[in-house]
Amino acid sequence: MNGSAGPGEQVRALVGLHLALERRTGEALLVVAPFGAVALLLLPMAVGTDIPLLRQVGPGFYWLVVLLFGVMLTVRHTAEDGPGAQALLAQCGVDPVARAVARVVADAVLLLAFQLVLAPVAVALYDPRIPGWPWLFAVLPLVAIGLAALGALAGAVSSGAPGRALLGPLLVLPLAVPLLLGATQVIEAARYARAPWPWLLLMGLAELLALLATLLTAPSLEETE
Amino acid sequence: MTRTDRFLVPAAGVLVLAGLAAALAAPPDRLQGNLQRLMYVHVPAAWLAYLSFGLTLAASVAWLRRRHERWDRLAASAAEVGVFFTALTIALGAIWGKPVWGVWWTWDPRLVSTAVLLFVYLGYLALRRATVDPVQRARRSAVFGIVASVQIPVVHLSVLWWRSLHQPPTVLRPGDPTIDHVMLAALLLNVVAFTAVFAVALRLRMRLARQDAELAAATTALGRPLAGSAVTVPALTAAAVTAPAVKKTIGDRT
Numbered sequence: 001m002n003g004s005a006g007p008g009e010q011v012r013a014l015v016g017l018h019l020a021l022e023r024r025t026g027e028a029l030l031v032v033a034p035f036g037a038v039a040l041l042l043l044p045m046a047v048g049t050d051i052p053l054l055r056q057v058g059p060g061f062y063w064l065v066v067l068l069f070g071v072m073l074t075v076r077h078t079a080e081d082g083p084g085a086q087a088l089l090a091q092c093g094v095d096p097v098a099r100a101v102a103r104v105v106a107d108a109v110l111l112l113a114f115q116l117v118l119a120p121v122a123v124a125l126y127d128p129r130i131p132g133w134p135w136l137f138a139v140l141p142l143v144a145i146g147l148a149a150l151g152a153l154a155g156a157v158s159s160g161a162p163g164r165a166l167l168g169p170l171l172v173l174p175l176a177v178p179l180l181l182g183a184t185q186v187i188e189a190a191r192y193a194r195a196p197w198p199w200l201l202l203m204g205l206a207e208l209l210a211l212l213a214t215l216l217t218a219p220s221l222e223e224t225e
Numbered sequence: 226m227t228r229t230d231r232f233l234v235p236a237a238g239v240l241v242l243a244g245l246a247a248a249l250a251a252p253p254d255r256l257q258g259n260l261q262r263l264m265y266v267h268v269p270a271a272w273l274a275y276l277s278f279g280l281t282l283a284a285s286v287a288w289l290r291r292r293h294e295r296w297d298r299l300a301a302s303a304a305e306v307g308v309f310f311t312a313l314t315i316a317l318g319a320i321w322g323k324p325v326w327g328v329w330w331t332w333d334p335r336l337v338s339t340a341v342l343l344f345v346y347l348g349y350l351a352l353r354r355a356t357v358d359p360v361q362r363a364r365r366s367a368v369f370g371i372v373a374s375v376q377i378p379v380v381h382l383s384v385l386w387w388r389s390l391h392q393p394p395t396v397l398r399p400g401d402p403t404i405d406h407v408m409l410a411a412l413l414l415n416v417v418a419f420t421a422v423f424a425v426a427l428r429l430r431m432r433l434a435r436q437d438a439e440l441a442a443a444t445t446a447l448g449r450p451l452a453g454s455a456v457t458v459p460a461l462t463a464a465a466v467t468a469p470a471v472k473k474t475i476g477d478r479t
Contacts, residue, residue, distance in 0.1 A: 161355040161356055174345045175375075217371075
C-alpha cells in the first residue's frame with residue numbers, strides 16, 4: 001500500500017491489517033470478552049442474586065459492561081500504533097483521515113463481535129424480558145460505531161502517552177453517556193410501547209459528532225508523528 | 226505586578242465586598258428563606274464554569290490557527306479554573322439541594338450533565354499532564370478542548386430538553402427574567418464580582434504557567450552537555466613538558 005492508492009483502497013487495506021492483528025493476538029475476543037463475561041457474572045453478587053431484580057436490571061448491566069470494556073478494546077495499544085509503524089504509514093503517504101476511518105471501522109467490527117459474544121451470556125445469566133428486541137439490530141451497530149469513533153479520537157490524542165490505558169477511558173466514558181442512555185432507553189421505550197425514535201436520534205447525533213470530530217481532527221493530530 | 230493587576234485586584238476586592246453586601250441586603254425568598262442566598266454564589270460559579278470552558282474552546286481554536294504558546298496557556302489555565310468552579314457549583318448545589326429536595330444528589334439532567342462536564346475537563350487536564358512534549362501537548366489538548374466543548378450547551382439546555390427537577394433558565398431566557406428585580410440586581414452584581422475574581426485567578430494561573438514553562442526549559446537546558454564539550458583540550462602537565470620527546474622538539478625549535 002502506498003500514497004498512490006485511493007483513500008478507499010487505503011481504508012480497506014488498513015482495516016484488513018487491524019483485523020489480521022486482532023486475529024493474531026486475540027485481544028478483543030479472547031481477553032476483553034471473557035473479562036466482560038466475568039463482570040456480568042460478578043455484578044449480581046454485588047446487588048443480590050434475586051432473579052426478578054436481575055431480570056429488570058440485566059439489560060442495564062449488559063450495556064454498562066459493553067461500554068466499560070468496549071472502551072478498553074478501543075484504546076488498546078496495537079502493533080500498528082507503534083511509532084515505527086506510524087512513521088512508515090506517514091512516509092508511504094497514507095492519508096491520516098483514511099487511517100482514522102480504518103481504525104473506526106475495524107474497532108466497530110470488533111465491538112459488534114464483542115457485543116454479540118456478551119449478549120447470550122447476559123441472556124443466560126439475567127433472563128431479561130426484551131419486548132422490543134428487533135430494535136437491537138439498530139442499537140448494537142450504533143453503539144459499536146459511536147464507541148469506536150470516540151475510542152479512535154481518544155487513542156489519537158493519547159497516543160504514546162504513559163498511562164494511555166487509563167487515560168483513554170477517562171476521555172471516552174463521559175462523552176459516551178448519550179450512547180449508554182440511548183441503548184438502555186430504546187428498550188425501555190419499547191417495553192412501555194413508546195416510540196424509541198428520540199433515543200435513536202440522540203445516539204445518531206452523538207455518533208455523528210464523534211465521527212466528525214475524529215475525522216476532522218485526524219490531519220492535525222498526524223503532525224505529532 | 227503589572228498595571229492591569231494593580232487595578233484589577235483591588236477592583237475585584239471591592240466588587241466582592243459589594244456583592245456580599247447586596248446578597249445579604251436582598252430580600253429572602255418567600256419559600257426558601259435565607260437558604261436561597263446560596264444562589265448569589267451558585268449561579269456566578271456556574272456562569273464562570275461556562276465562561277472558562279468557552280475560553281478554553283476559543284483558545285484551543287486560536288492555538289490551532291496561530292500556534293502561539295500563549296493560547297495554549299490560556300486554554301489550560303481557563304480549564305483548570307473552570308474545573309474548580311464546576312466542582313464548586315456541584316458542591317453548592319448539593320448543599321442547597323439537601324434541605325430543598327431532601328437529597329444531596331438526584332438523577333436530574335442538569336446535575337448529571339454538569340458532573341459529566343466536570344469529568345470531561347478532568348480528562349482534559351489529565352491529558353495535558355500525560356503528554357510531556359509541549360508542542361504535542363498543546364496540539365492534542367487543543368483538539369480535545371474543542372471536542373469537549375460540545376458538553377457546554379448540553380448542560381445549559383438540559384433543563385429544556387428533559388424533564389428536570391432543576392429550575393429552567395430564569396435570566397438567560399427570552400423575555401423578562403422570572404426573578405424579583407432586586408434579587409436580579411444583587412445576582413448580576415455578584416456575577417460581575419465573581420468574574421473579576423476569575424480574571425485575577427486566570428491571570429495568575431497564566432503567569433504561573435509561563436514561569437513553569439520557562440523553568441522547564443531552563444532545567445532541560447541545564448542537563449544538556451554544552452556543544453563541543455565531548456572534545457577535551459589535552460592538558461599540558463609538567464611531566465609531559467619534561468618528557469624526552471618534548472625536550473627534543475623544544476630543543477629543535479630553539
